[in-house]
Amino acid sequence: MAKRSKFVKPEDRHITRARVLGSKQVSPNFIRVTIGGEELRSFTPMGFDQWFRMFIPQAGASAARGNVAGQTTLRVPSATSNLWYAQYLAMSKSTRPVVRNYTVRGFRGADEAVFGENIPELDIDFVSHGDTGPASAWAGSATPGDEVALLDEGLIYNPTPEAQWQLLVGDESALPAIMGILDSAPADLRAEVFVEIPHAEDAQQVTTPEGVNLHWLVRSDPHDRPGVLALETVREAELPTGPSYTFVAGESDLSTGLRRHLVNDRKVPKSDIAFTGYWRHGKAAP
Ligand SMILES: Cc1cc2nc3c(=O)[nH]c(=O)nc-3n(C[C@H](O)[C@H](O)[C@H](O)COP(=O)(O)OP(=O)(O)OC[C@H]3O[C@@H](n4cnc5c(N)ncnc54)[C@H](O)[C@@H]3O)c2cc1C
Structure with a gap:
């Protein structure tokens, strides 16, 4: 094949x-x-x-x-x-x-x-x-x-055909990507979506399919390090079971940390996770 x-x-x-x-x-x-x-x-x-x-x-x-x-x-x-x-x-x-x-x-x-x-x-x-x-x-x-x-x-987002539900996670740098994915989503998408933002008013309007739960995670202090809240929240979250596809993007520690958690703690196959470090804390893009 x-x-x-x-x-x-x-x-x-x-x-x-x-x-x-x-x-x-x-x-x-x-x-x-x-x-x-x-x-x-x-x-x-x-x-x-x-x-x-x-x-x-x-x-x-x-x-x-x-x-x-x-x-x-x-x-x-x-x-x-x-x-x-x-x-x-x-x-x-x-x-x-x-x-x-x-x-x-x-x-x-x-x-x-x-x-x-x-x-x-x-x-x-x-x-x-x-x-x-x-x-x-x-x-x-x-x-x-x-x-x-x-x-x-x-596109980096490329769900596996076997996925029955999706996990979409990002900090504010991935908000445009996740909003774009939701804007383009098929009506039967089932997904848990976590987007971390510095301020409640940074949330954007988006129409989501019925099977999508969109969680806006607002940092208690906008200056806290981006990505930490999203990682902690997803670690604690009760997530659906069955074959899934994950798209995670944002600060590098969020992407690598979430992948590590999914693979080690939730036994998700590596091939079902698209993880991208969009930027690195304290480091300019090369
Ligand atoms: C595929 C892809 C798509 C992306 N799409 C978007 C997008 O649509 N919108 C968007 O805003 N970003 C997006 N990003 C992230 C963006 O490319 C980086 O944030 C980039 O480093 C910003 O460049 P800069 O010149 O502003 O800062 P740099 O010169 O790269 O960095 C300077 C300093 O700013 C810090 N920094 C960089 N980005 C951020 C941030 N987001 N928040 C806080 N501190 C930061 C760095 O750690 C460094 O200390 C995307 C990245 C990728 C890989």
């Missing part, structure tokens, strides 16, 4: 250039940046947790160029195979862009565009953790016209 692939890769992968159309604070700890552009016409929205590499200018680069409409200064790799990274590393450190990973929170074709420019639009929900990281800082000061580029990576 053919081996089931772990991820769902996009059929056609491009480096897509776009520019910021607008941004807004959607809740105390989230900034939604909407980008748009002609090149997004060839972007294929896949729903669920679709993610991409995002290239943004280094801090100061957009101010230095004065944000002139139509001027392209963002240097990006040309390869869309895994060679893109070697090309990226070969660029001089002073001119190469910052690259970070983000999730498609919304996609609208040109005919549904809300910014009135008749171009496709893509929403990204950034956890705002101040100026401690270039991507978070960029989102906080994103200005219409700012350049970005994307490299589509597809």
Whole structure:
């Protein structure tokens, strides 16, 4: 029997250039940046947790160029195979862009565009953790016209066909992915969903199938280390039995800790768990 692939890769992968159309604070700890552009016409929205590499200018680069409409200064790799990274590393450190990973929170074709420019639009929900990281800082000061580029990576979420129910767990960085999975879910999904957030108002509206129990876990102190509450809660939770599929993402200790718990204490097969460290406490993305 053919081996089931772990991820769902996009059929056609491009480096897509776009520019910021607008941004807004959607809740105390989230900034939604909407980008748009002609090149997004060839972007294929896949729903669920679709993610991409995002290239943004280094801090100061957009101010230095004065944000002139139509001027392209963002240097990006040309390869869309895994060679893109070697090309990226070969660029001089002073001119190469910052690259970070983000999730498609919304996609609208040109005919549904809300910014009135008749171009496709893509929403990204950034956890705002101040100026401690270039991507978070960029989102906080994103200005219409700012350049970005994307490299589509597809889905990590890929439930096993045998799963009778699903466990979806994340901290706030995985909120866009889990909301995307719920937005795309089939009507018969059975799932226990735990999303940890810093503030009750960071919870987002989502329509879930009847068989889904969505638990918003609000940290008692927003500055407590993300992921600890989610891990403790799921450890103590009474969960359904039977073949399952788990998607866990967020701070690295949450993802590895939950996997360890499921495998060691609940005897869940490793192959039924997709665990991803989205970020590491105290460590910038490479
Ligand atoms: C597949 C995938 C999809 C992702 N989707 C999203 C998404 O849609 N929205 C989103 O906000 N994030 C998402 N992330 C996480 C995001 O890529 C990281 O948080 C990234 O490190 C942020 O980059 P930065 O430049 O802001 O900070 P970095 O330069 O990477 O880090 C600087 C400092 O900030 C800390 N830090 C990084 N992220 C956080 C955080 N979330 N909260 C608190 N402190 C942090 C680091 O520990 C470090 O000390 C995703 C990650 C992956 C792998």
